[in-house]
Amino acid sequence: MNKPDSAIEKIFRLAGRVQCEVTVGSRDSALTRFADNVISQNVSSSSRDFSVRLLDGGRSAKVSFNQADDASLKRAISSGLEILKKQKKDPELLPLAKPRPLQAGKDLYDRATAELTPVFRAEKAAELARACVKAGQTACGTVDNGCSELLIANNLGLFARWRESFVTHSVTVTDHDGSGWAEQTSHDAEGIDFGRLNETARAKAAASRRPRDPKPGRYTVVLEPQAAADLLSYMNAYSFGGQFYNEGRSFVCGKLGKRVLSPLLTLEDDFLGAAPGMPFDFEGQPRSKVTLVENGVLKAVVHDRRTAKKAKTPPTGHALPQPSYFGPLAINLAVKPGKDSLQDLIKGTERGILVTQFHYTNLLKPETMEMTGMTRNGTFMIENGRVAFPIKNMRFTQSMVEAFASIEAIGSEAELVPVWGNVSCPPMRLSGFNFSSVTRF
Amino acid sequence: MFKLASKAIEVADKYKVDFGDIRVVEQRAQALAVKTGEISALTDETTIGYGVRVLYKGAWGFASGSEMTERAVKETTLKAIAIAKASGLLMRGKVRLAHEPAYTDIWQTPFQKDPFAVPVQEKLDLLLSLDRTLRADRKIKVSEAEMEFIREHQWHLTTEGSRIEQVLLNSGASISATAVENGESQLRGYPSSHSGQMLGGGWEIIEAMHLADHAERVRDEAVALLKAPVCPSGVKDLIISGNQLALQIHESVGHASELDRVLGYEESYAGSSFATTEKLGKFRYGSPLVNLVADATLPGGLATAGYDDDGVKAQRWYIVKDGVLSGYMTNREFCGRVGQERSRGCSRADGYSNIPITRICNLSLMPGNSSTEELVSGIKDGIMMENNTSWSIDQKRLNFQFGCEIGWEIKNGKKGRMVKNPRYQGITPEFWGSCDGIAGPQEWRLWGVSNCGKGQPGQRAMMCHASSPARFRKVRVGVKG
Numbered sequence: 001m002n003k004p005d006s007a008i009e010k011i012f013r014l015a016g017r018v019q020c021e022v023t024v025g026s027r028d029s030a031l032t033r034f035a036d037n038v039i040s041q042n043v044s045s046s047s048r049d050f051s052v053r054l055l056d057g058g059r060s061a062k063v064s065f066n067q068a069d070d071a072s073l074k075r076a077i078s079s080g081l082e083i084l085k086k087q088k089k090d091p092e093l094l095p096l097a098k099p100r101p102l103q104a105g106k107d108l109y110d111r112a113t114a115e116l117t118p119v120f121r122a123e124k125a126a127e128l129a130r131a132c133v134k135a136g137q138t139a140c141g142t143v144d145n146g147c148s149e150l151l152i153a154n155n156l157g158l159f160a161r162w163r164e165s166f167v168t169h170s171v172t173v174t175d176h177d178g179s180g181w182a183e184q185t186s187h188d189a190e191g192i193d194f195g196r197l198n199e200t201a202r203a204k205a206a207a208s209r210r211p212r213d214p215k216p217g218r219y220t221v222v223l224e225p226q227a228a229a230d231l232l233s234y235m236n237a238y239s240f241g242g243q244f245y246n247e248g249r250s251f252v253c254g255k256l257g258k259r260v261l262s263p264l265l266t267l268e269d270d271f272l273g274a275a276p277g278m279p280f281d282f283e284g285q286p287r288s289k290v291t292l293v294e295n296g297v298l299k300a301v302v303h304d305r306r307t308a309k310k311a312k313t314p315p316t317g318h319a320l321p322q323p324s325y326f327g328p329l330a331i332n333l334a335v336k337p338g339k340d341s342l343q344d345l346i347k348g349t350e351r352g353i354l355v356t357q358f359h360y361t362n363l364l365k366p367e368t369m370e371m372t373g374m375t376r377n378g379t380f381m382i383e384n385g386r387v388a389f390p391i392k393n394m395r396f397t398q399s400m401v402e403a404f405a406s407i408e409a410i411g412s413e414a415e416l417v418p419v420w421g422n423v424s425c426p427p428m429r430l431s432g433f434n435f436s437s438v439t440r441f
Numbered sequence: 442m443f444k445l446a447s448k449a450i451e452v453a454d455k456y457k458v459d460f461g462d463i464r465v466v467e468q469r470a471q472a473l474a475v476k477t478g479e480i481s482a483l484t485d486e487t488t489i490g491y492g493v494r495v496l497y498k499g500a501w502g503f504a505s506g507s508e509m510t511e512r513a514v515k516e517t518t519l520k521a522i523a524i525a526k527a528s529g530l531l532m533r534g535k536v537r538l539a540h541e542p543a544y545t546d547i548w549q550t551p552f553q554k555d556p557f558a559v560p561v562q563e564k565l566d567l568l569l570s571l572d573r574t575l576r577a578d579r580k581i582k583v584s585e586a587e588m589e590f591i592r593e594h595q596w597h598l599t600t601e602g603s604r605i606e607q608v609l610l611n612s613g614a615s616i617s618a619t620a621v622e623n624g625e626s627q628l629r630g631y632p633s634s635h636s637g638q639m640l641g642g643g644w645e646i647i648e649a650m651h652l653a654d655h656a657e658r659v660r661d662e663a664v665a666l667l668k669a670p671v672c673p674s675g676v677k678d679l680i681i682s683g684n685q686l687a688l689q690i691h692e693s694v695g696h697a698s699e700l701d702r703v704l705g706y707e708e709s710y711a712g713s714s715f716a717t718t719e720k721l722g723k724f725r726y727g728s729p730l731v732n733l734v735a736d737a738t739l740p741g742g743l744a745t746a747g748y749d750d751d752g753v754k755a756q757r758w759y760i761v762k763d764g765v766l767s768g769y770m771t772n773r774e775f776c777g778r779v780g781q782e783r784s785r786g787c788s789r790a791d792g793y794s795n796i797p798i799t800r801i802c803n804l805s806l807m808p809g810n811s812s813t814e815e816l817v818s819g820i821k822d823g824i825m826m827e828n829n830t831s832w833s834i835d836q837k838r839l840n841f842q843f844g845c846e847i848g849w850e851i852k853n854g855k856k857g858r859m860v861k862n863p864r865y866q867g868i869t870p871e872f873w874g875s876c877d878g879i880a881g882p883q884e885w886r887l888w889g890v891s892n893c894g895k896g897q898p899g900q901r902a903m904m905c906h907a908s909s910p911a912r913f914r915k916v917r918v919g920v921k922g
Contacts, residue, residue, distance in 0.1 A: 033709070035709065047505075063487075064486035080485075140708040323481050370922045441839075
């Protein structure tokens with residue numbers, strides 16, 4: 001990637017005396033997509049995008065662009081300054097953030113991973129496809145990799161830079177009327193167990209053939225990490241952000257310090273933890289480690305500078321790009337693992353449902369975190385501690401506050417799930433989970 | 442711009458690709474929003490770049506870049522060819538594209554007033570004024586007023602000789618109020634929910650919304666919903682407003698009729714479809730009243746253009762005719778799989794950096810000959826629902842659940858009291874099969890969906906679904922957790 005630093009200096013000069021914040025996001029990515037046992041799409045993209053925020057005496061403007069030649073910079077910043085002049089003052093607008101010391105983050109950049117070739121990706125897809133063809137199955141999925149860099153600077157002296165690589169192998173296998181799924185994401189391709197993922201998805205697809213019709217109702221559920229993380233990430237986004245809290249729309253309102261969720265649940269946001277990431281937020285402020293839930297007790301919500309000021313509390317360094325419609329968000333979530341394996345969770349279930357993955361989850365009511373969604377790619381009935389038979393997919397309609405108050409056990413093996421940021425999540429067993437209907441497959 | 446683009450065609454021709462194209466896309470997007478008295482968005486974004494697609498020895502490769510030099514275009518094209526060679530490592534047969542004539546043309550979205558020429562201050566003044574009205578009740582804790590304008594200028598060159606320039610312009614706005622009391626919140630919005638109402642055209646679209654005329658009602662209904670009874674549970678007759686029907690059409694017919702999904706090419710992400718190819722021309726999708734028409738020529742539609750990103754001219758066709766599955770959303774790669782010699786022109790890409798994929802076109806439920814009043818009068822025990830709050834459907838597009846902002850009971854042919862948290866669940870063909878009344882052309886409106894996600898990497902697309910209110914019998918409503 002080209003270094004954008006010289007463009008930032010030029011932008012500061014063009015901004016003159018007004019406060020100026022520049023965010024530069026650069027991304028080189030490539031993705032090989034396969035379906036029906038062939039490569040169906042194979043793409044590569046390279047981009048660098050600038051966002052410039054200009055502030056002056058309670059007025060603000062933001063311009064974004066992707067060309068950094070002198071003429072483009074001049075045109076963009078002149079346009080921003082012109083908008084700025086015509087603004088009315090916003091009494092709530094905060095000045096730009098001053099620089100604060102930043103901790104180093106974990107090293108999440110691996111050059112070899114960033115530069116994996118299309119041939120590498122094609123070969124990985126082919127390994128799965130060959131096995132599927134032999135077994136009469138159909139392979140679908142992606143292998144993607146690349147790197148991204150985020151740079152935030154302002155003319156008060158703040159300068160923060162973060163770079164990371166990424167690779168994901170996502171596998172969906174269909175086997176007649178069965179389907180299975182597995183996925184792993186990492187910053188380092190050495191950490192991806194391609195073979196295990198392929199075998200997991202293939203085995204699930206085979207095992208989920210000829211699903212039976214279950215009856216809607218309340219069941220004990222064993223949620224695999226992806227399924228549990230999907231639900232938890234919604235609860236995080238709509239309940240543990242300072243804006244929802246300040247607006248009175250979060251179930252956490254009035255309950256901080258109280259045990260509302262299961263004593264087995266501890267939920268932390270930590271950029272140095274099990275779901276690591278950049279050490280600063282989108283205002284360039286240091287991220288704090290925040291314990292959101294400790295043994296079921298609601299401990300804190302996360303804040304950016306704006307929501308923190310309203311809540312009369314210190315910011316925690318969780319800003320999204322400003323101005324933010326959504327407010328702050330914790331993006332490095334980790335659930336404290338328990339002691340049981342996934343098999344132990346199943347063994348401890350007299351009658352229940354094993355869920356591989358949820359599909360099309362959505363929030364119904366933020367104040368109770370009532371949600372709906374479908375199961376997908378491997379749903380099984382558990383009887384007497386064993387996976388008994390596959391079942392057709394079911395729709396849940398369920399309050400997540402009630403669900404996560406009803407955790408019976410948490411597994412020991414967490415997986416990194418990229419959903420609303422990253423969530424490190426083990427499997428878990430919940431009681432009384434409501435399935436409201438069944439679909440046809 | 443065509444001169445720069447022609448470098449890609451020159452390189453593609455040199456390598457004797459089966460097919461190659463380059464789309465240069467310049468996009469300007471302006472977003473303004475006021476949330477609870479504060480300016481929560483004021484952005485003006487301009488991007489330019491290009492995507493190069495090649496079909497080399499029957500395999501696809503795509504690469505994009507934003508460095509606007511001939512050298513960079515050449516490098517990007519070579520990268521696309523290298524990727525296509527890798528794709529050749531895992532293929533069954535060569536990809537062949539359906540024939541389409543080469544065109545030289547210019548097409549532009551018709552509009553009356555350029556929204557980018559309207560001063561930012563004028564837009565903000567309107568939003569701030571709306572926000573003040575929305576907040577004029579102490580129970581309103583969140584008020585939102587927003588606008589978005591997107592102009593996309595495309596230059597498309599193909600190795601087949603097409604040279605197409607298009608300028609697409611979309612404008613949108615919405616207002617909403619959230620009332621909060623005793624730990625409960627209720628949302629009400631206008632004209633529609635989520636990213637608001639967006640249509641193809643200019644500032645005149647915003648003017649026609651008459652947002653100021655609706656702000657007080659939106660606020661008062663949000664507050665009233667707090668005290669309203671919860672929507673009763675049970676199997677009841679249902680009338681769905683046009684803005685909710687838009688999402689019902691989108692999720693249960695639009696996505697289900699995308700041929701790439703039907704053939705399993707979206708299985709790894711958004712899913713597949715129950716509307717499989719052997720059902721074409723035979724399968725009863727809905728009652729004989731149900732006619733769903735795809736139309737890339739629909740005035741004001743978000744998917745309205747002269748050509749799609751495969752260079753296929755805009756068309757109009759039935760997806761469901763007299764209740765029977767009659768067509769699919771197709772592109773040049775897959776249309777032959779259902780015996781079509783020509784694509785329907787549904788191939789579209791998000792910006793410059795994405796490869797074109799099969800997308801839902803404008804898809805509309807054609808009007809009937811009834812009216813909302815008549816539909817209500819034919820119900821003994823039912824619910825009327827308006828404006829979406831939540832949506833969910835399984836990966837084959839069968840089992841769905843939708844939540845709406847507001848509902849009203851219908852008893853003995855009369856619209857009665859307001860109810861909150863209205864929801865309904867169903868199975869797609871059974872649901873459309875229960876449709877026994879559709880309001881007429883006088884109530885038929887276009888509704889925009891401006892945030893449709895699909896594909897890996899994820900892409901956003903926009904389309905419209907026109908409809909008038911419709912009645913469905915014996916639907917499961919009031920689903921609770």
